[in-house]
Amino acid sequence: MRISxxxxxxxxxxxxxxxxxxxxxxxxxxxxxxxxxxxxxxSLESMNETAYLEDLAxxxxxxxxxxxxxxxxxxxxxxxxxEQRYKDAKSEFDSVVTExxxxxxxxxxxxxxxxxxxxxxxxxxxxxxxELVNNGRPExxxxxxxxxxxxxxxxxHEQNLEAYARRIGAEHDEALANSNRTxxxxxxxxxxxxxxSRRLVSIFAIVALVLALGSGFIIAxxxxxxxxxxxxxxxxxxxxxxxxxxxxxxxDEIGRVAAxxxxxxxxxxxTTTSIDKLGREITDRKEAEQSAKxxxxxxxxxxxxxxxxxxxxxxxxxxxxxxxxxxxxxxxLNTPIGFVASNFETLEGYVSKMRxxxxxxxxxxxxxxxSEKSELLDKSSVIDKTRNLMKIDFILEDIAGLFNxxxxxxxxxxxxVQTLRDFPRVDQLGNLDTYNINDGINTTLSVARNEVKYxxxxxxxxxxxxxxxxxxxxxxxxxxxxxxxxAQAVKSQKRIQKGSIEIRTxxxxxxxxxxxSDTGPGIGSxxxxxxxxxxxxxxxxxxxxxxxxxxxxDIVVSKHKGNLxxxxxxxxxxxxxxxxxxxxxxxxxxxxxxxxxxxxxxxCG
Amino acid sequence: xKERTVLxxxxxxxVLRSIVRSLLDEPYNMCFxxxxxxxxEILRQxxxxxxxxxxxxxxxxxxxxxxxxxxxxxxxxxxVLSGYTNTTALTMAIHQESVFKFIPKPWNxxxxxxxxxxxxxxIDHYNLQSEHVGTAAELKPYSGRQxxxx
Numbered sequence: 206m207r208i209s210x211x212x213x214x215x216x217x218x219x220x221x222x223x224x225x226x227x228x229x230x231x232x233x234x235x236x237x238x239x240x241x242x243x244x245x246x247x248s249l250e251s252m253n254e255t256a257y258l259e260d261l262a263x264x265x266x267x268x269x270x271x272x273x274x275x276x277x278x279x280x281x282x283x284x285x286x287x288e289q290r291y292k293d294a295k296s297e298f299d300s301v302v303t304e305x306x307x308x309x310x311x312x313x314x315x316x317x318x319x320x321x322x323x324x325x326x327x328x329x330x331x332x333x334x335x336e337l338v339n340n341g342r343p344e345x346x347x348x349x350x351x352x353x354x355x356x357x358x359x360x361x362h363e364q365n366l367e368a369y370a371r372r373i374g375a376e377h378d379e380a381l382a383n384s385n386r387t388x389x390x391x392x393x394x395x396x397x398x399x400x401x402s403r404r405l406v407s408i409f410a411i412v413a414l415v416l417a418l419g420s421g422f423i424i425a426x427x428x429x430x431x432x433x434x435x436x437x438x439x440x441x442x443x444x445x446x447x448x449x450x451x452x453x454x455x456x457d458e459i460g461r462v463a464a465x466x467x468x469x470x471x472x473x474x475x476t477t478t479s480i481d482k483l484g485r486e487i488t489d490r491k492e493a494e495q496s497a498k499x500x501x502x503x504x505x506x507x508x509x510x511x512x513x514x515x516x517x518x519x520x521x522x523x524x525x526x527x528x529x530x531x532x533x534x535x536x537x538l539n540t541p542i543g544f545v546a547s548n549f550e551t552l553e554g555y556v557s558k559m560r561x562x563x564x565x566x567x568x569x570x571x572x573x574x575x576s577e578k579s580e581l582l583d584k585s586s587v588i589d590k591t592r593n594l595m596k597i598d599f600i601l602e603d604i605a606g607l608f609n610x611x612x613x614x615x616x617x618x619x620x621x622v623q624t625l626r627d628f629p630r631v632d633q634l635g636n637l638d639t640y641n642i643n644d645g646i647n648t649t650l651s652v653a654r655n656e657v658k659y660x661x662x663x664x665x666x667x668x669x670x671x672x673x674x675x676x677x678x679x680x681x682x683x684x685x686x687x688x689x690x691x692a693q694a695v696k697s698q699k700r701i702q703k704g705s706i707e708i709r710t711x712x713x714x715x716x717x718x719x720x721x722s723d724t725g726p727g728i729g730s731x732x733x734x735x736x737x738x739x740x741x742x743x744x745x746x747x748x749x750x751x752x753x754x755x756x757x758x759d760i761v762v763s764k765h766k767g768n769l770x771x772x773x774x775x776x777x778x779x780x781x782x783x784x785x786x787x788x789x790x791x792x793x794x795x796x797x798x799x800x801x802x803x804x805x806x807x808x809c810g
Numbered sequence: 811x812k813e814r815t816v817l818x819x820x821x822x823x824x825v826l827r828s829i830v831r832s833l834l835d836e837p838y839n840m841c842f843x844x845x846x847x848x849x850x851e852i853l854r855q856x857x858x859x860x861x862x863x864x865x866x867x868x869x870x871x872x873x874x875x876x877x878x879x880x881x882x883x884x885x886x887x888x889x890v891l892s893g894y895t896n897t898t899a900l901t902m903a904i905h906q907e908s909v910f911k912f913i914p915k916p917w918n919x920x921x922x923x924x925x926x927x928x929x930x931x932x933i934d935h936y937n938l939q940s941e942h943v944g945t946a947a948e949l950k951p952y953s954g955r956q957x958x959x960x
Contacts, residue, residue, distance in 0.1 A: 536866070539893025543916030544828035547925075551831040596834055603831060610824045655894075659868050 207457045208428055215420035219413060226409040233402040236394075244391065248384035254308075255377035261305040262370040268298035269324065269362065276331040280346040283338055291335070295328065316372065320365035326358045431459040435466060447474045536655050537621050541614035548611045555604065558595045565591065620651070638677040642710050642719055642785075643667040645677065649684040650708075656692045662705035670712045673785055679760045680785070683769075686753040687721045687781050694725025694779060716767070717787055722780035728773040736771065761785070814933045815839040815856060819849040819863035819875065820891070836926060838933060846870030850878065858886055860932045862913070865892040865900055873900075876907040885939065887932045891917060910935060 275291035278284070302324070306317055334346035349355065431453045441449030447470055453463035565588045573581060592598075646667065650657065657663055688706065695704030709720045728736060735741045737758040761769040765785055773779035816838055818829050826842045833840060841856060843849035847870055849863065861879055865872035876888055888907060893915035894900065904912055910932055917925045 536893045539915040540822060540825060543893065544822075544825050546916050547828040547832045551828070551834075554834075599834070606827060607831060610827055613824060655866075659866055659871065 208424065208459065211420075211424045211427065211457075215417075215424055218420065219417055222409070222413050222416060226406065226413070229405060229409070230402060233398050233405075236398050244387040245384070248380060248387050251380040252377065252384055255373055255380050258305065258308060258373045259370065259377055261301055261308065262366060262373055264301045265298065265305060265320075266363075266366050266370075268294050268301060269327075269366070272298055272331065273327070273359070276334055277347075277350055280334050280338055280343055280350055283343055288335060288338075291331070298324075316365045316369040320362050320369065323358045323362035323365065327355065327362060330355050330358070427455070427457070428459060431455060431463060435459065435463060438466065438470075442470055442473070447477065537651075538618060541617040545611045545614035545618075548607050548614070552604075552607060555600050555607075558597065558600065562588070562592060562595065562597060637674055639672050640675050640677040640680060641672045642670060642680070642717060645681050645684055646708055646710065646719070649681055649688055653685055653688045653692065656689050657706065660703055661692055661695050662703050664705060664707045666707070666709045668709075668711045670710055670717055671787060673717055673787060675765055675785060676760075679764065683757040683760050683783065684719070684721075686757045687783070690753065691721055691723035691725065691779070691781075695723050698726055712787065715787055716784040719783045719785075720780055721783075722778060724778045727775045727777045727779055728771070729775045733771070733773060737769075813839060814859045814936065815841060816860040816862060816929060816933070817841040817843060817849060817852055817856075817858045818891075819843045819846065819861070819867075819872070821845060821864065821867045825864070833926060833929065836929065838929075846872075846875040846878075849875055853879070853883060853886075858883070859936045860887045860889065860929065862889045862891050862929070862932075865890060865894050865903070873903040873907075876903050876909065880907045885936070885943075887936045887939075889913060889928070889932055891915065 271294040272291055275287045275294055279287035279291060302317075302321060306321070330349055330352075334349045337343065337346035337349065434451055434453055438449045438451045449470065451463045451467055453460055569581065569584050569588060572584065576584070646665065650663065650665075688708075691706045695706060698704060704724045706724075707720075707722045709718075711718055732741075732743060737754050741755075758769050761767045761783055767783065767785040770782040770784070771779065772782070816833075818826055818840065819842075820826050820829075821844055823844065826844070830840065830842070838860075841852050841858065843852055845867060846863075849861070852858070861876075863872045863875055872890060872892065876890075879886055879888060887910045889911045890900070890903065890909055891913045892900065900912070903909060911928050913925065913928055
């Protein structure tokens with residue numbers, strides 16, 4: 206049986222017991238109160254009635270006396286006041302008597318009617334006496350009142366009234382005695398019943414107590430013992446002993462709890478192993494997370510470094526172009542400076558030789574006066590010998606060539622320096638200039654001469670084109686990149702006949718166009734989409750930054766709103782086409798783009 | 811001492827002319843070539859003892875010329891006169907073709923005698939080499955071994 210059922214049953218039994226006890230008590234109470242409510246009111250009523258009748262009899266006697274006295278006094282004194290008083294007393298007497306007769310209707314009316322008869326006789330005589338007084342015959346009135354008839358009547362009246370009063374008194378006493386009896390018997394009975402009830406209730410209470418204690422003990426025991434077992438098992442499990450057995454066979458809640466508990470421990474046993482596994486997994490995962498975080502940090506760091514490196518590489522790319530430029534310029538300068546310096550030294554030698562010779566001639570001229578002719582001829586032949594030894598004839602012949610060569614050297618140096626002045630300096634990259642692309646190409650070619658000069662035919666076809674407003678330094682950098690790329694492409698081919706680079710410029714309606722094509726190996730279709738990507742290079746490590754074309758693209762497309770197109774396929778050579786808007790604000794009209802431009806089939810970027 | 815001949819190779823005529831002037835009083839003969847091919851032609855027709863060549867030249871460059879000369883005229887003392895200094899090709903040429911000296915352009919900015927001294931040194935080097943070969947030839951009958959001349 207379930208605990209709740211057991212408890213309910215126990216409580217129900219106790220409640221029923223209490224209800225039975227309550228009902229018995231109520232019954233007892235009824236037993237007490239019924240006779241009391243039945244007997245006591247009756248006795249009380251009869252007592253009240255008799256008391257009231259006694260009072261009435263008293264009042265009758267009093268008013269009778271007053272009226273008798275008032276009539277007598279009026280006869281003796283003839284005072285009208287007494288007449289009045291008599292009338293009042295008589296009316297009071299009448300109402301009291303009427304009431305008494307009415308009240309006494311249930312009883313014997315003999316005494317009262319007798320008394321009343323006598324009273325009426327008396328009243329008749331008294332009225333006569335009052336009449337006599339009023340007629341001025343008081344003596345007669347007194348006689349009437351003192352007559353024996355009057356007194357007889359008076360006596361009858363008195364006797365009857367007295368008897369009546371006695372009878373009423375006796376009745377009253379009897380009623381009182383009755384009442385007392387009733388109350389005392391009721392009281393006794395009540396005491397009996399109370400005593401009985403008390404005994405009964407005591408027995409009931411004891412039985413209820415025993416019942417409650419017994420059922421409570423049984424229920425508590427049936428709850429406590431398995432709970433104790435459960436507690437012990439829980440403590441065992443708490444200690445980690447998952448094999449603790451619970452020996453509870455009841456089917457109540459605790460039995461079910463125990464069953465669930467057992468299932469729980471079984472599950473626990475199962476889950477403990479999986480939890481252990483999970484714990485290990487979590488630890489592993491946490492470690493993995495930790496290392497992932499570390500890796501993330503490292504990645505961030507690497508990213509930062511990469512960014513730094515990128516800017517460094519961009520900077521390097523600039524430096525590389527400057528380096529290329531510097532190397533080319535250095536070579537171009539070294540040669541003319543070399544021979545000019547050499548010539549200068551040579552000239553110094555020439556001059557000193559000539560000075561020596563002049564001195565010899567001067568001496569000869571000084572000697573002309575003093576010397577003999579033969580002596581002079583000897584001296585002259587010595588001078589001639591010296592002169593031949595000094596190769597003066599060659600020198601005289603050569604000296605013009607020396608000056609010409611040196612002049613040429615200085616011219617070359619001057620032109621290189623000029624070129625350098627025109628060429629981009631990093632700090633000038635933001636400035637806008639009026640720029641003629643043909644001048645830019647010539648300048649760039651002379652800077653790139655070191656790369657382009659040998660083994661490559663450079664053909665230029667430069668049309669008359671308008672100047673544009675642009676950043677000359679940046680555009681020159683683009684040209685240098687494209688020309689050097691072309692030259693390197695051409696030279697990368699080991700072949701017998703010379704490769705060539707062709708540079709064309711022309712203007713369309715909207716654009717200034719510069720085409721740079723080479724007869725190099727071309728760009729494979731797999732590389733073509735990437736050539737403008739930063740750091741993309743097909744050159745061996747250390748030979749290219751992979752930034753030249755990406756920087757060029759940025760300069761032409763982003764900074765100058767132009768376009769940089771490439772047309773190339775493997776084995777066919779490469780053509781780059783740079784377009785710069787003639788008027789930077791003018792909107793392009795596509796229909797006017799010449800068919801010539803449509804050759805450039807591939808647009809990259 | 812026997813007459814020695816130095817061949818100068820440079821594609822720039824002005825450079826050659828300035829060399830002629832500066833070495834006017836030197837005790838050896840001079841030949842000049844404007845290209846590698848021309849130099850090889852001269853080598854075929856004249857006995858050359860010292861070769862001074864530029865590196866960057868159209869068609870055949872200095873490295874190629876040096877290679878051929880090393881192969882065909884091993885006794886010639888080879889030197890490079892070039893403004894082109896920073897290249898692996900140059901270093902390779904110097905090492906592989908056993909170039910005697912490298913003279914950077916501009917060549918005589920520091921000392922007037924530098925360039926001449928180097929050319930003379932090259933001739934001395936050649937003389938030493940041939941003396942050594944000559945001694946070896948004189949010793950030939952005693953060693954009983956065959957030794958080919960050039």
